[in-house]
Every structure is written in structure tokens, then in C-alpha cells.
Amino acid sequence: MTSVQDETGVLAGDERMLIDGELQHTSSGATFDVIHPASEEVAGQATDGTVADMERAVGAARRAFDQTDWSRDLDFRYHCLTQLHEAFERNKEHLRRVLITEVGCPVKVTGSQIESPIEEVKHWAEHGRNFEYLADNGVHETPMGPARRKIHYEPVGVVGAITPWNVPFYLNVAETIPALMAGNTVVLKPAQLTPWSGSEYGRIVAEETDIPAGVFNVVVSNANEVGAALSADPRVDMITFTGSTATGRAILAAGAPTVKKTLLELGGKSAHIVLDDADFNMALPMAALMACVMSGQSCILPSRILLPRSRYDEGIEIMKNMMENFPVGDPWDPNNMQGPQISEGQRQKVLGLIQSGIDSGARLVTGGGIPEHLPTGYYVQPTLLADVDPDSQVAQEEIFGPVLSVIPYEGDAEAIAIANNSIYGLSGEVSGGDLDRALEVAKRMRTGNVTINGKSHFGINSPFGGTKQSGLGYRNGEEGYKEYLEAKTIGMPE
Ligand code: NAD
Secondary structure (H helix, E strand, O other): OEOOOOOOOOOOOOOOEEEOOEEEOOOOOOEEEEEEOOOOEEEEEEEOOOHHHHHHHHHHHHHHHHHOOOOOOHHHHHHHHHHHHHHHHHOHHHHHHHHHHHHOOOHHHOHHHOHHHHHHHHHHHHHHHHOOOEEEEEEEOOOOOOEEEEEEEEEOOEEEEEOOOOOHHHHHHHHHHHHHHOOOEEEEEOOOOOOHHHHHHHHHHHHHOOOOOOOEEEOOOOOHHHHHHHHHOOOOOEEEEEOOHHHHHHHHHHHHHHOOEEEEEOOOOEEEEEOOOOOHHHHHHHHHHHHHHOOOOOOOOEEEEEEEHHHHHHHHHHHHHHHHOOOEOOOOOOOOOEOOOOOHHHHHHHHHHHHHHHHOOOEEEEOOOOOOOOOOOOOOOOEEEEOOOOOOHHHHOOOOOOEEEEEEEOOHHHHHHHHOOOOEEOEEEEEOOOHHHHHHHHHHOOOOEEEEOOEOOOOOOOOEOOEEOOEEOOEOHHHHHHOOEEEEEEEEOO
């Protein structure tokens, strides 16, 4: 079933997956529904791949790595990724409609999810072409006399990429393009709620590039076992994963018997420390906006707002005003900046966590329910909770909804202690008038990244990764490229 409406509406993606160079359905013909979260209607179908399909895909990727010269032919890889960049450009509006259809992301904020990843393909192609794969490490004295050492950076092998639903096209690209450019072969397993951002990627590779059979595969499935099979397969050398911390733990365990290299980007519960000398009228409207634009479905969202007691009421009033006037509604309408949650299950999870906050003593300042004017679609009101207990469930668990929890503090040391009171360590934010003081606070936050005064830490040229239970390893930057390479040291005569 397809339900292509008009040029700006719901668009069904390709039902098929890509295995060993062929776009195909699973052998039984089984499919599953893809729901448009703004209308709650079935937008179309995706093939429901099985563990057997995954095993074929891994076999194809293994053969392509071991038996073709993909891993050694840098010029050909550059050619293929340049083709892919151009193909994505041609398909840009199609990919945007697929994204809005399956995620419900407002059209106004799709730039970072469509234009940015397409640009990243070009970036990695250039970066990979210019990378020094054989580096001279100098001459070293050894008991056997001087030895020259060279470091050969070579691909890891077969990479399994498992992605979540919140920013699906972006993450499909971010997890696979540097891996491919570095000479690996790839099996991508997109999330159940967003199969088309993966299947369309597969279709474009098959129809519009020279990427050889088996080098890039996409296995679409509605079953977690299929991702689990990828992460346990002994023929897979590395797993790159973005998703929840719970699944990250399962993937680490599944890879343990074969000591699989594992790159994990997991959940977060980031804190925004607003210092007493901060410009509240700059920092806090932006904090409220960031909580709403992706319906709060962002891993790096600073969802805990730490306000100094001396300016507590003032800060709450600013965020309340912003949230009460935030444009929520139909994602196809360019005036809206917050769409629905991705599913009814996610909406119920968000509403449940809001209620748990209220039950544990938090004060509901605004929101807390379903917008009255939006009875259809999985919408949640922008929600502000104040006086939140930093140890309560709502302050400790990732909500993934348009919800901010405000926690008061007295003095910088207490703010840092509250911010660090989390199993997560993905991102953080500091707002303050004195930059030296703000930087000292940022340095003491136990997180992988920090934004000061709204200046984003996130970008293709800078390493991004979580600490504590938010992840292992990096995306982006030189560190991010090297994740997909092994550093082999070769000792040889001078
Ligand atoms: P999820 O962990 O439920 O699922 C992610 C993927 O893992 C899906 O493709 C799923 O099919 C697959 N999967 C599920 N069980 C598996 C298993 N046992 N073995 C292997 N694969 C399995 O996450 P989600 O709900 O899709 O995404 C939301 C989560 O992603 C949030 O926690 C969010 O913070 C996180 N996230 C993190 C980042 C980051 O960069 N750190 C970015 C985006 C999202």
C-alpha cells in the first residue's frame, strides 16, 4: 500500500531492503505498518526482515570485505561517495517527506536532519581522501638496534550499524558514511519506527551509485532480534550503535564473546547550569525552545534546568511564557516548530514521567497533558516542572518529550554536584556573564560535551561522545574517523 498524497504531504517510502546488491522483500512477504504520527494513519508498509535475512546480509558484507578490493581502493570509494552525495542531493525533497511522514518532525526544522547529513557525505569523502593512512612514527632505539615505525591505518572490517528513530536519516548517514569511506563494508539496521529512512538510503545506493554488491546492506525489520543477531554475529568486526543505554548494554554483552569493537552513543539527561550572572532573556527562551523543537526527542537536550535561588522565579516566568506560546501542531505547516511524539507508546511514557514528577512533589507550571486543539496525533503540551527533586525519577530518567525539569541551587559547587548526579554524561550547558567562571563550571561537568552561552559544541569537525553510561567512543572530528580504522604499527629497518 502506498498513500502518496501531494507534493507536500505524506509519502510512503520504499518497502524493500538492500541485501547483496538487490532490493528485496523478506522471503515470506511479511510487512509491517509505518504510522504517520501526526494523523495516526498508516502511511505504508516496510518489509519485515528476519534473522535469516540478517545472516545473508552479514555474509554479503563479509565477502565484499574479504574478496573485493573495496578496502584498498581509495579512489573508487571517493568516486562512489561523491556519487552518493549527488544522489542524496537529487532525492533531498523526497527524503525530507519520508522523514516527516515517519517521524512527524516539523518541516521547518528538517534542515539539520536532511541538508546537514547530505553535506556530511561530501565532508567524509574529502576527509577520507586526504587522510594519511601510512604515517611515519620515526626511528626508535630498541635492544635490537634502531627501528623505524610506521602506522598503517586500515579498516576494521565488517561494520554493523544500528540506529534509533529520533533523527533517523542523519544517524544512518553519521554511522555509515565514515565507515564506508574508511574502507569497511556495512550492514545497517534502522529502527522499527523509521524503516524508510533506511530503505530509501538502500534504494538510492542500489539505483544511483556504483557501490558494489555487499559493500552496503540495509536490513529492515520490526523485530529487536534482528538487531541482536547483527550484534552477536562472529563475522561482524565492529558495531556502531546509537540508541538507549539499555540496548547499548545488551549490544556490549552480545559482542563480548568475540571481543567486538563497539562504538556506543547512548542516552542522556543533560543539565543546563544557569549562573546568577547569566543573561536570562537570552538563555532561557532558547532553553525552552530546544525542549520543544524536536518534541524533546533529542539525546543532547538539556532537560534539567538548574536555576540559582536568587533569580529562581524570574527564570521560571521566562520559560513559562515561551512554552505557553510555542507553536505546536501539524508538522507539514511551516509555522509549527513542535510536532507530535513519534508514537502513542512514547506519548504515554512522557505523560507517565510527568505524572511521576508531580507525584514526587514537583510543581506543574504549565502543560502536562495533551493539547486541546490537537485531538488527533501523538501530541504533548510543552511542559514545565519546577521544584523538582534532583533524585526523583523525572530528574534521573531520560524523558524524550517536551518537558523541562527546573531544580534550584545555591552556589556553583551545588549546581555542579546536581548536574553530575546522573548515570548519564552526554552533554551539558552553562550560561553565565563571566566567561572564565562559566568555563570553570563547564570543565567540572562530567559529560562529553558542553555548550556555553548557546555556542554549540556539536559539529562535524569536533569529536562528540558521551561519558559514564552515555557511550563509548566518538563520532565526528579526526577521532570519529579513526574509530573505523585499526592502527597497525609496523617496525622495519631504517
Ligand atoms: P533503542 O535502544 O530502543 O533502539 C535503537 C535501535 O536498537 C533500534 O534499531 C532497535 O531495533 C535496536 N535494538 C533493540 N534491541 C536490540 C538488541 N537487543 N540488540 C541490538 N539492537 C537492538 O532506542 P530508540 O528508542 O530507538 O532511540 C532513542 C534512544 O536513542 C534515546 O535513549 C536517545 O538518547 C538515544 N540517542 C542517542 C544519541 C547519541 O548520540 N548519544 C543520538 C540519538 C538518540
